[in-house]
Amino acid sequence: MIRAMLTAALLLSAGMAGAQAINDYPTSARADYVFVCMATNGQTREMLDRCSCAIDQIAQILPYDDYVRAETVLAMRQTAGERAGIFRQGIAVNEMIADFRRAEAEAEILCF
Template sequence: MKKLTKVLAAAAVAFAAAGAAAIAEECAKPQTAASADLPNDYPTATRADYVYGCMLVNGQGRDVLEKCSCSIDVIASVLPYNEYEEAETIMSVRQRGGESVAYMYAPAMLEKVKNLKRAQVEGEIRCF
């Protein structure tokens, strides 16, 4: 009987450790585009970066904070995060200028940027 109790206790400890490890692994994963099944899959840092930039342009008050937060929520509901990230990257690379970034003006790239700008306009219309 003692042997069975020890085996069961060891199994329970191993099961608990495996469960804790699985939970820790899941919590350690950053929220990225990999969690595309979520309706709001934008990482917190991306949302905060957008709100910060929006407030720099529109003002520093509490009302502007709420409007900018609303705006990124609208963008997230209209445009999947991977498309948002692609368009942001294209716009960032295009700022360098020169011949080396000419491919960023290809029709496919322009369409991605247009989609982001449409989402931003939608956010402005709904929130500002």
């Protein structure tokens, strides 16, 4: 009986750890995405649902750390000056942005 309870507890905690790994985006990051998405696409209930769906899809594809890196690179690419040039070129940077764009495209297909 104790063995069965321990096994059940281990399985439950393993399942929760797996869910947390997939759902590692903080609520504030999801909300920021939805706010920007709605500002771009319209302030309607339909857009709230679609934008929420989009960030959920992106979160299933990209780990949060990769999402943050891609967002940072995209923001830095808009900065003028020589120092921001490092964010505009390079294989690793371009692959990071390509992964982010693919996740966004898949989210758009599924949600919009």
